[in-house]
Amino acid sequence: MQDNLQSSSYKELEQKSKYTNIFLRWFLYFILILFASYFIFPLYVMVVTSLKTMEEIRQGTLLTWPSSLNFDSWLVAWGGRGYGAGDTFLRPYFWNSIKMVVPAVFFSTFIGAMTGYVLTKWRFKGDQWVFLFLLFGCFIPFQAILLPMARTLGTLGISNSVVGLVLVHTVYGIPFTTLFFRNYYISVPTELVKAARIDGAGFFKIFFKILLPISAPIIVVTVIWQFTQIWNDFLFGSTFSFGEAAPIQVALNNMVLSSTSVKEYNVDMASAIIAGIPTLIVYVLAGKYFIRGLTSGAVKG
Amino acid sequence: MKTLKIEELSKNFGTTEVLRKINLEIDEGNFLVLLGPSGCGKSTLLNIIAGLETINEGNVFIDDYNVSKVEPKDRNIAMVFQSYALYPSMNVKENMIFGLKQARTSKEKIADQLEKVSTFLQVDKLLERKPSQLSGGQRQRVAIGRALVREPRIFLFDEPLSNLDAKLRVEMRREIKKLHQQLKTTVVYVTHDQTEAMSLGTKIAIMNHGVIQQNETPENIYNKPSNTFVADFIGSPSMNLIKGKLIKNSNNISFIADDSSLEVPINNYDFKDNSDLNNKEIYFGIRPEHIYFKKLNEDDFDINLRADLSEYIGHEQIVTLDYSNQEILAKFPSTIKIELEKEMKLYFDLAHISLFDLKTKERI
Numbered sequence: 031m032q033d034n035l036q037s038s039s040y041k042e043l044e045q046k047s048k049y050t051n052i053f054l055r056w057f058l059y060f061i062l063i064l065f066a067s068y069f070i071f072p073l074y075v076m077v078v079t080s081l082k083t084m085e086e087i088r089q090g091t092l093l094t095w096p097s098s099l100n101f102d103s104w105l106v107a108w109g110g111r112g113y114g115a116g117d118t119f120l121r122p123y124f125w126n127s128i129k130m131v132v133p134a135v136f137f138s139t140f141i142g143a144m145t146g147y148v149l150t151k152w153r154f155k156g157d158q159w160v161f162l163f164l165l166f167g168c169f170i171p172f173q174a175i176l177l178p179m180a181r182t183l184g185t186l187g188i189s190n191s192v193v194g195l196v197l198v199h200t201v202y203g204i205p206f207t208t209l210f211f212r213n214y215y216i217s218v219p220t221e222l223v224k225a226a227r228i229d230g231a232g233f234f235k236i237f238f239k240i241l242l243p244i245s246a247p248i249i250v251v252t253v254i255w256q257f258t259q260i261w262n263d264f265l266f267g268s269t270f271s272f273g274e275a276a277p278i279q280v281a282l283n284n285m286v287l288s289s290t291s292v293k294e295y296n297v298d299m300a301s302a303i304i305a306g307i308p309t310l311i312v313y314v315l316a317g318k319y320f321i322r323g324l325t326s327g328a329v330k331g
Numbered sequence: 332m333k334t335l336k337i338e339e340l341s342k343n344f345g346t347t348e349v350l351r352k353i354n355l356e357i358d359e360g361n362f363l364v365l366l367g368p369s370g371c372g373k374s375t376l377l378n379i380i381a382g383l384e385t386i387n388e389g390n391v392f393i394d395d396y397n398v399s400k401v402e403p404k405d406r407n408i409a410m411v412f413q414s415y416a417l418y419p420s421m422n423v424k425e426n427m428i429f430g431l432k433q434a435r436t437s438k439e440k441i442a443d444q445l446e447k448v449s450t451f452l453q454v455d456k457l458l459e460r461k462p463s464q465l466s467g468g469q470r471q472r473v474a475i476g477r478a479l480v481r482e483p484r485i486f487l488f489d490e491p492l493s494n495l496d497a498k499l500r501v502e503m504r505r506e507i508k509k510l511h512q513q514l515k516t517t518v519v520y521v522t523h524d525q526t527e528a529m530s531l532g533t534k535i536a537i538m539n540h541g542v543i544q545q546n547e548t549p550e551n552i553y554n555k556p557s558n559t560f561v562a563d564f565i566g567s568p569s570m571n572l573i574k575g576k577l578i579k580n581s582n583n584i585s586f587i588a589d590d591s592s593l594e595v596p597i598n599n600y601d602f603k604d605n606s607d608l609n610n611k612e613i614y615f616g617i618r619p620e621h622i623y624f625k626k627l628n629e630d631d632f633d634i635n636l637r638a639d640l641s642e643y644i645g646h647e648q649i650v651t652l653d654y655s656n657q658e659i660l661a662k663f664p665s666t667i668k669i670e671l672e673k674e675m676k677l678y679f680d681l682a683h684i685s686l687f688d689l690k691t692k693e694r695i
Contacts, residue, residue: 221416230404230433243420
């Protein structure tokens with residue numbers, strides 16, 4: 031009797047918690063979809079607008095689907111209209127950015143790895159201070175160093191050039207890349223370095239043969255971070271370069287602002303997407319390593 | 332010629348003194364264990380022998396050659412680490428021959444050595460594997476192999492078994508012992524585990540606060556600890572140290588514990604210095620395993636003590652006894668029945684006692 035009573039009340043509770051769970055689950059989906067659409071919505075508008083003709087843009091609303099897939103504005107954004115002077119388009123600046131971002135990412139990552147290696151595995155007197163001052167670089171607002179940097183670039187004779195921008199981005203990337211690598215290498219057992227020293231490997235051999243091969247996760251994190259920072263940078267680009275040496279973000283700005291006649295929203299949108307595509311590609315290719323690298327510090331093995 | 336000699340060695344980290352005037356010698360083929368609690372400087376000493384740590388004062392000699400300023404790779408040593416320190420990106424084979432390659436050894440010699448060592452350690456089937464695909468015992472074996480292929484004069488082991496589980500640790504311990512018996516190489520081995528030290532070492536150097544407390548054979552360390560630190564550190568449970576004083580009259584010497592009137596005759600004790608013994612305040616040291624529940628030797632001293640507590644640990648039990656308000660421990664087979672809160676007749680094996688000065692804590 032008692033048993034029966036208990037089991038039936040258990041059944042009731044079971045039923046009740048089942049409904050609660052279903053409700054909570056749907057509520058969760060609702061919230062997630064809401065936030066996802068909040069983020070996807072601007073992208074949708076950009077893509078749709080870039081595929082419309084100006085006629086359609088004037089007549090329709092933001093959200094309407096284009097009547098036909100029209101890539102003209104993309105071609106204009108990329109290659110221009112071909113009427114010579116005053117025709118601004120992205121292609122040369124896109125290559126400027128590539129020429130800037132590839133060496134800058136490479137050098138800043140490499141130097142950061144090296145400094146991180148020294149600061150953790152070849153400790154010296156005062157290394158803590160060196161690290162502290164390097165960290166300072168992470169917190170200095172970039173606006174504060176624009177003038178001194180301009181003087182420096184001028185003295186070196188590389189102002190308004192891609193080389194100058196590479197230097198600036200490398201220098202200001204080092205604090206971050208050092209921080210990344212230092213925090214990664216600190217969890218690598220120092221016994222590895224000791225073993226390699228006994229085996230007869232020197233400073234560089236240990237770095238290239240022992241540490242770099244196990245650094246893939248943190249290299250990915252650093253490269254994504256640096257690539258995004260440098261590719262999306264507008265401040266340094268607009269300050270230290272103009273005209274033909276400008277990177278893509280500066281050119282995008284010029285394009286959108288300098289249109290004398292009608293505002294061509296479709297071309298503007300297409301340009302903005304083109305300027306954003308490389309970072310998207312990097313994220314898609316390396317995104318999962320990014321998460322993995324951020325969360326896993328320790329090297330097990 | 333001494334394979335390894337350390338002379339008046341001192342080491343500081345900033346203002347902290349880590350090692351103080353260490354003197355140490357090892358003959359060819361010996362197995363020296365550096366034993367001590369954590370922070371006693373034993374690992375630092377090993378790193379100094381390896382050349383991974385600089386010296387503030389003193390010298391290190393290998394085969395009578397002063398290597399104090401010689402690079403680790405040129406000291407003809409090899410080291411096995413606690414975390415194994417296998418290079419994660421290389422497979423077993425590459426790990427083992429890395430050192431030989433750095434030394435530009437000929438290809439034939441490398442292949443020979445690799446073959447010999449890997450079959451010897453039974454890792455020849457694992458050569459293509461990465462360290463992450465090996466079990467703890469296999470990693471340990473590869474780490475030892477990496478040291479072996481270089482045919483060093485001295486092997487340095489830095490707590491190599493601490494990362495293994497209890498069962499594997501005992502197995503690997505035996506293998507290291509076997510290895511040493513077969514190869515007869517000189518070994519310096521750091522551990523904080525006294526069982527490891529006792530079973531492996533031909534000599535044990537016990538360290539505390541950067542000073543070597545005693546450096547002798549395991550038997551002497553166990554039977555004749557040179558001070559109360561060693562007496563307390565070795566043995567499980569450790570030696571009972573009973574506070575009291577000596578009484579000497581004419582030809583008889585005996586010990587009386589504080590708050591007690593019972594005289595324990597210690598006429599056969601081998602004193603270092605016979606003078607000035609009367610009324611000397613001392614610790615009377617007797618190991619738990621040298622207190623018997625039945626008379627074994629003619630000279631065993633019988634005594635009545637109250638049992639307060641008994642801890643069963645399988646093959647034996649540890650009994651807490653009251654010796655005139657001082658707690659002492661005894662080890663008995665678990666088969667005998669102990670009645671708590673009652674006096675029982677026990678026997679002290681006086682052939683195995685140690686006496687220490689109460690003030691200096693040194694053996695007398």
